[in-house]
Structure formats: structure tokens, C-alpha cells
Amino acid sequence: MGERSLLKIGEFAHVGQVSVVTLRHYEKEGLLKPLTLDPQTGYRYYALEQLPRLHRILALKDLGFPLDHIARLLEDDLPLEQLQGMLTLKQAQTQQMITAEQERLTRIAARLHQIEQEGKLPTYDMLLKQVDAVRVASYRATVLFHGGFEQSTARILAYLHEKQIEPIGPTIIQLHSRSEQREDGLYIDMETAIPISTHLAGTEQIAIRTLSGGSMVSTIYAGVNLLMGQAYAALYCWIKDNGYQIIGPPRLLRLQHGEHIDASHYVTELQFPVARQAPN
Amino acid sequence: MGERSLLKIGEFAHVGQVSVVTLRHYEKEGLLKPLTLDPQTGYRYYALEQLPRLHRILALKDLGFPLDHIARLLEDDLPLEQLQGMLTLKQAQTQQMITAEQERLTRIAARLHQIEQEGKLPTYDMLLKQVDAVRVASYRATVLFHGGFEQSTARILAYLHEKQIEPIGPTIIQLHSRSEQREDGLYIDMETAIPISTHLAGTEQIAIRTLSGGSMVSTIYAGVNLLMGQAYAALYCWIKDNGYQIIGPPRLLRLQHGEHIDASHYVTELQFPVARQAPN
DNA sequence: GCTTGACTCTCATGTAAGGAGAGTGTGTAA
DNA sequence: TTACACACTCTCCTTACATGAGAGTCAAGC
Incomplete structure (x- = not known):
């Protein structure tokens, strides 16, 4: 040495x-x-x-x-501003990564929370996804919760058939209010919407409009779950736990339903439109 | 559909x-x-x-x-505890990663700060490293800052030569107090230490002891820099900015020094032993 | 001068989770 | 029939190295 x-x-x-x-x-x-x-x-x-x-x-x-x-x-000839720029950029990226990781941490905690509550493997998997806006033919009414949308769907399909238009996606149901009990059953204000590609005029009953897209918290389940109580509750908890807020009516996507399908094979997606809660 | x-x-x-x-x-x-x-x-x-x-x-x-x-x-038969365990583990890992990223963010900010202060590319690169404890033959005295350690080094080397022991690493100088000006020059209480592998008895003057290891903030520079003022200052700032505290005397590692070496080719490492500051 | 062990070289492969792209051969639907 | 979707295989690409194979080099002891 x-x-x-x-x-x-x-x-x-x-x-x-x-x-x-x-x-x-x-x-x-x-x-x-x-x-x-x-x-x-x-x-x-x-x-x-x-x-x-x-x-x-x-x-x-x-x-x-x-x-x-x-x-x-x-490099020897690196201008000072560029060095500063790269550092500042890196700083921003790191900040962003920290935020992302913290959100992930919250999601993990929410999941653990969910497991504790349910006492078993969680049934529902929540995912935040971006959904595109879509043009639909829709029919809105306050109907019987059980079976009400079958009629609505049939009504819209008949109209589309008449116009020779094919649906381009699964039927979407927007639940505009929570259900209310009346003497002859459970009623709800629901909007049944079927995606279409072409624009056309609506009728008095059937509106042609665009469902807005955006961030959705989504869960998918197979089988019949008419009241969706659990899924609804789990999703609600998740949204609260993860610091989001609900900014619109929930949607139900009937990915696989129908008369000639056994109810145990139904596949349904439940979506809540959300936004980051303003951190007050 | x-x-x-x-x-x-x-x-x-x-x-x-x-x-x-x-x-x-x-x-x-x-x-x-x-x-x-x-x-x-x-x-x-x-x-x-x-x-x-x-x-x-x-x-x-x-x-x-x-x-x-x-x-x-x-897997279907995954026991609940295992699921919880994996989630909890992931939670801990994520938390750890967040902490690491936040420290990184601080380091980036410190670096930007340093650039602003110096107004140019920073000369010193700080790095936190783990250093092993090492057995040394050491000689401590209050000596002239300039050239004082040459004598000390020579003295230790003579002793080691007599015992037929070879150094196993670069000479380490611990600065036990800040320098003080006397009428005939700048004096400092410094300990010159040369790493050795074998254990042996010391003398009245030369102690055989173990330098403790641990976390060190380190910077390396080439060339002569006798007062080390800038490096010292930069390191000091870094430690403060990054929330560490100094827990021991600084060390100087003479990685490449000597009489027949041109001073512009000197290579020196400056280390401060630190610990995370208790977050009060 | 020889052996031995430690060291070095180059080159190839693997990592996580796919993305991008090419080439080639079928299938399906209007 | 003509697109387009899909199949399979293959390669390269991403990060920052780790690991190993097979071969050559260095320094020291005998």
C-alpha cells in the first residue's frame, strides 16, 4: 500500500x-x-x-x-441544466412511484381487511379499470327488481331488431337508486342499456345516448347472485378503504345471461364509477 | 351476447x-x-x-x-393462514420499498441542493456503505496537521517491520478533534492506524486494537486536498440533509499516497460513521 | 522448471413479465 | 375469395448483473 x-x-x-x-x-x-x-x-x-x-x-x-x-x-461536457433536468425528472418519477406503492399498500391492507371480515378467501376481486364511453339504446323505468330488466331488455331488442341493428356488447344495467320495498315486491329505478355502433333516433321510450366512461372499480362473479348484497358491500368497503369516492350510479354488465342458460353459469360484472377522493 | x-x-x-x-x-x-x-x-x-x-x-x-x-x-386448497401470511409479507415488503424510495428521494433532493450551492457539477459523490471492523496497529498523538501523520506512519511501519508483519490495507487516519491553530502551525489529535491480520501485543506508544465497523458515509477524491474543507463540508451537509447523525470521528483512508507519488495522483477516501437519526 | 491454486479471460444463459416483430401455415366469416 | 384471426416457432428486447463452462495466466512453493 x-x-x-x-x-x-x-x-x-x-x-x-x-x-x-x-x-x-x-x-x-x-x-x-x-x-x-x-x-x-x-x-x-x-x-x-x-x-x-x-x-x-x-x-x-x-x-x-x-x-x-x-x-x-x-459525460464531461454535460451542461449543468441537463443534469439538473435529469435529477428533477427522477425526483418526480420517484415521487410518483412512492404514491403508486402507497396505493398498492392500501389495496393490500383492504384485502387483508376483507379476509378478516369474511373469515375466508375473498370471493370478490376488485380491480380499477378504465372503461370507454359507449353508445347505447336504453330504457329507463322503475321496475320490479326481479325480472324487471328482462322486459326492458326484450323491449329494446325488439326495437333494435326492427331497425336491423345488432348489439355490440353485453347489456348494461345502471342502478339509479337503491331498491325500495313496495307491497308487491322490490322496486328499483334502473336503466337497461344495450351497446350499439350506429347512431339513430330514439323513441319516446327508448333513448339513444352515450354512457360515459372513466375509472371504474369492478368485480366479476359467476353464478346467480340476485341481490348482489355481498359484492355490493365488498365493493363499497374497498372504495372507502382505498380513498375513492363514488361519482355515479353502479352498473351491472350481464356478460353471460339468458333464458336458456343455467343460472349457475351466469357471469356478471359489477362496476362503480369512482374518482380519487380529494385529500382534505 | x-x-x-x-x-x-x-x-x-x-x-x-x-x-x-x-x-x-x-x-x-x-x-x-x-x-x-x-x-x-x-x-x-x-x-x-x-x-x-x-x-x-x-x-x-x-x-x-x-x-x-x-x-x-x-390453488384451491390454500390454507387461509398462508394466504394471510403472503399478504402480510407483501405488505411489509411494500412498506420497506416505500421507505427506501423515500430515502432515495431525499438523496436526490440533497444532490440538487448540492448542485445549487456549488453552482456546478458536484465534485464529491456520497455513498452510504457498510464497513467491516478491522484490527490495526495504531498510534495516537496531537501532531502537526501537515506531515504529522508521515512520522506516525513511519513509526508504526518500523514497529511492524520489526515484528515481520505486513499491512493488509491502506492506512487509516481517525481525526479525533477538529484542528486547532497554535503558534507554529495547525495541530490535530489524530490516530494513525495500519490494518494487520495477526494479533500481537502493543507497546506503550503503539496500540493493537480493533477499529469498529458499521455504516459510513463515504466520499473519494483524487488529488491533493490537504484541508479537505470542501469534502468535509459537502459530507456534512449530506448527512444533515439525509437525516443521519454522526456517531464517531471521521476517518481518512490513504488509498494511494507516498513519497514517490505525485500529489496529483493521491487518492483519498473520507468516511463519517453515521446512524439514522432518531425521528423525533 | 514444475505443479498448484487462485485468478482471469470470453462466451453463453438465466432472471420477470411479457412486448415487439417476423415467418409460415391454417381457420373462419362476409 | 379475400381479408382477418389464430396457430406455432423463433428471435431480440427490457435491468443489472449472477452463474457456470472451458481455457488461459500469475505467483509461490518445491
């Missing part, structure tokens, strides 16, 4: 506290070339004076930069 | 809002097999009833699980 000398890769790796493989990798990436290369043996020889550069590489890696960015940052 | 049917991979991908490639990938990973496979054509056919499973996969992926963990989580 104390003598000026060239180090073999292993020695340099040792003082730099990195692996030999890492040094070779950095050379390949053009980050740190050995001072000399023995043309006979191919041995790499490093000088201790290269240690500050290695140190800088590690420091930048520690800031989260990928190696190719570090290569740019190490 | 509304009819029970088998979907081709493209259709299923569409309703599930994933890519065809993804579905094939999931099949290969054993996460989601198509309901039937046409032996003639190899076409995959999915049932809508598989949508909840896909949904669950996506939800778990959203929680941050890798695909092989999801495969385990999807």
Missing part, C-alpha cells in the same frame, strides 16, 4: 466493494474502462485514481438511474 | 382487457388454461366463466405479486 500501482480486476473490485462481474459489466456498458488492457492476456488493469469514477457511478445508481442514463450523466 | 358460448382467444382477451400474448403467457405459466383446446387446429377456447379467475389474477398482480406466487395463491 502507499505505492502507485495498477490493480487487477479482483483487487479493484475489492477496494471498490463491487463484484468482478459488475466491473466487467460496467466496461461493456462504457461506464468505466480499465486504464490498460494487456493485449497478450486480455487482463484488465485499473488504477486507484479510477475509484472516484466508480464511486460516482454507484452514487448515481443509488439515486435510481439506469446504467445508460449514468453513462450520459458521466 | 347473452348466449352461452366459447370465446376465441382474441375475444376473451378483449372482454378481459388483456393482450392475446398475455393470455398465452398465463397458460404457459399454468395460471389460466382455456376451457377447451381444439386438437385439430390448436385453437384455444375460453368460457366467460373463466373471467372471474382472470380478474383475480389481475387483482393479485395489481397487489404486486409475481406470477409464480399468484399460481400458489390460486
